[in-house]
Amino acid sequence: MKRFSITIAGGGSTFTPGIILMLLEHMDKLPIDQIKLYDNDEERQAIVAGACEILLKERAPEITFEATTDPEIAFTGIDFVMAHIRVGKYAMREKDEKIPLKYGVIGQETCGPGGIAYGMRSIGGVLEIVDYMEKYSPKAWMLNYSNPAAIVAEATRLLRPNSKILNICDMPIGIEELMASILGLSSRKEMEVKYYGLNHFGWWFDIRDKQGNDLLPALRKHVSKHGYVTADKSKQHADQSWNNTFAKAKDVQVLDPMTLPNTYLKYYFYSDYEVAHADPTYTRANEVMAGREKFVFGECKKIIENQTAEGTELHIDEHASYIVDLARAIAYNTKERMLLIVENNGSLLNFDSTAMVEVPCIVGSNGPEPLVMGEIPRFQKGLMEQQVAVEKLVVEAWHEQSYQKLWQALTLSKTVPSASVAKAILDDLMEVNQEFWPKLH
Ligand SMILES: NC(=O)c1ccc[n+]([C@@H]2O[C@H](COP(=O)([O-])OP(=O)(O)OC[C@H]3O[C@@H](n4cnc5c(N)ncnc54)[C@H](O)[C@@H]3O)[C@@H](O)[C@H]2O)c1
Ligand SMILES: O=P(O)(O)OC[C@H]1O[C@H](O[C@H]2[C@H](O)[C@@H](O)[C@@H](O)O[C@@H]2CO)[C@H](O)[C@@H](O)[C@@H]1O
Numbered sequence: 188m189k190r191f192s193i194t195i196a197g198g199g200s201t202f203t204p205g206i207i208l209m210l211l212e213h214m215d216k217l218p219i220d221q222i223k224l225y226d227n228d229e230e231r232q233a234i235v236a237g238a239c240e241i242l243l244k245e246r247a248p249e250i251t252f253e254a255t256t257d258p259e260i261a262f263t264g265i266d267f268v269m270a271h272i273r274v275g276k277y278a279m280r281e282k283d284e285k286i287p288l289k290y291g292v293i294g295q296e297t298c299g300p301g302g303i304a305y306g307m308r309s310i311g312g313v314l315e316i317v318d319y320m321e322k323y324s325p326k327a328w329m330l331n332y333s334n335p336a337a338i339v340a341e342a343t344r345l346l347r348p349n350s351k352i353l354n355i356c357d358m359p360i361g362i363e364e365l366m367a368s369i370l371g372l373s374s375r376k377e378m379e380v381k382y383y384g385l386n387h388f389g390w391w392f393d394i395r396d397k398q399g400n401d402l403l404p405a406l407r408k409h410v411s412k413h414g415y416v417t418a419d420k421s422k423q424h425a426d427q428s429w430n431n432t433f434a435k436a437k438d439v440q441v442l443d444p445m446t447l448p449n450t451y452l453k454y455y456f457y458s459d460y461e462v463a464h465a466d467p468t469y470t471r472a473n474e475v476m477a478g479r480e481k482f483v484f485g486e487c488k489k490i491i492e493n494q495t496a497e498g499t500e501l502h503i504d505e506h507a508s509y510i511v512d513l514a515r516a517i518a519y520n521t522k523e524r525m526l527l528i529v530e531n532n533g534s535l536l537n538f539d540s541t542a543m544v545e546v547p548c549i550v551g552s553n554g555p556e557p558l559v560m561g562e563i564p565r566f567q568k569g570l571m572e573q574q575v576a577v578e579k580l581v582v583e584a585w586h587e588q589s590y591q592k593l594w595q596a597l598t599l600s601k602t603v604p605s606a607s608v609a610k611a612i613l614d615d616l617m618e619v620n621q622e623f624w625p626k627l628h
């Protein structure tokens with residue numbers, strides 16, 4: 188049986204150890220010959236890599252392991268690139284979140300001005316990795332979950348139309364796990380869903396069990412009272428801020444009680460509430476640096492110091508097993524049904540055929556085949572048209588180095604109240620992003 192060679196791009200990510208542990212757990216489904224870590228920050232990656240090397244030697248010595256900052260070494264002889272880079276790292280995420288809040292506007296990683304600023308940084312980084320992959324391993328596939336996935340996906344559609352890249356997000360997966368828990372099902376895989384939207388901006392409109400029974404009414408009843416908060420404490424997020432987001436889905440769902448919403452719609456429907464409840468001096472970036480980053484890097488350092496991973500608290504990121512499902516779909520033509528971010532091309536009948544939408548697809552060796560989700564209602568269509576225009580304008584702004592288009596993008600974002608506020612935020616963001624954005628004219 189063929190064993191696969193994988194490069195993790197963004198090797199120094201807080202998610203790398205959890206994903207490697209997850210890959211080890213699923214070796215029966217996707218046998219691995221080699222794992223390489225690639226990052227452009229040697230020092231940061233060295234800590235994660237040092238720990239992963241020890242962990243792999245102890246738990247799967249048959250896997251060859253290497254960490255590098257050299258693209259030729261990283262991308263030669265591989266089958267898959269799993270990409271989770273964060274251009275500008277948490278220092279820039281903090282600025283993305285805090286600058287808009289100064290103007291009373293949502294400060295969030297992927298929604299509103301913060302997501303636009305992050306998109307302007309990510310496009311170049313992701314395209315560079317696609318190009319390395321195509322140069323050194325032209326048959327490989329890139330499984331991308333670097334954010335902001337909506338903007339990154341539009342950039343690859345427009346600027347690398349023939350590349351073998353699949354854009355995927357774990358947020359619907361996380362929410363479906365909560366739905367399964369709410370329904371008392373053992374796994375989200377017991378549900379078959381119909382969903383439409385853009386990344387971090389979508390709705391479930393049909394959810395059934397394998398016998399075809401309609402599960403939506405029971406879920407709607409629960410969400411209208413508790414959002415996606417489930418009684419099973421083991422399924423709840425460790426961070427209160429995430430649990431607040433899951434609870435807020437209760438208010439988001441009211442806008443269209445016939446569907447179930449993605450949680451991040453709260454930033455568009457309840458911007459005033461979210462801004463009022465944000466601390467402009469301590470945002471999610473600060474929470475993540477003090478929480479996930481400190482924990483992961485602390486544990487990695489302990490492993491290196493002790494020269495063993497025995498007793499480590501690093502844990503498997505089981506919900507990331509969707510990445511194995513995706514790799515298997517390509518490798519073994521499994522025809523798995525998965526939500527991916529793909530070119531619409533008629534999946535949503537009354538929507539821009541060139542928009543990158545999030546819809547169920549059948550995934551096989553030749554990539555994804557989007558399923559037809561039909562016509563979308565006027566409310567969602569209006570919201571999505573506005574948001575997809577923002578995303579396309581950002582990509583055009585990056586490509587054409589256009590200040591004007593980026594200003595339009597910010598002005599069009601539902602989270603921004605006026606063109607003058609958009610300009611003030613843009614000028615501040617441009618100032619701190621000089622190292623990362625193309626020069627705008
Ligand atoms: N779509 C999803 O479902 C999903 C879920 C979780 C996280 N993410 C994304 O995964 C990414 C990583 O998140 P994190 O919180 O672990 O961030 P992190 O900052 O801990 O890790 C990102 C790594 O990328 C590296 N990097 C930055 N630019 C690079 C480049 N041009 N080439 C190679 N490496 C580069 C950084 O040095 C860093 O080590 C983010 O984009 C995040 O938004 C996506
Ligand atoms: O603020 P962060 O860095 O913790 O998370 C941002 C990411 O959020 C999503 O992933 C969530 C997931 O939806 C949720 O269920 C839970 O399990 O945590 C995940 C992140 O820790 C989202 O899909 C990503 O794109 C974001 O980067």
Ligand SMILES: [Mn+2]
Nearest residue numbers: 336356357358
């Ligand atoms: Mn996501």
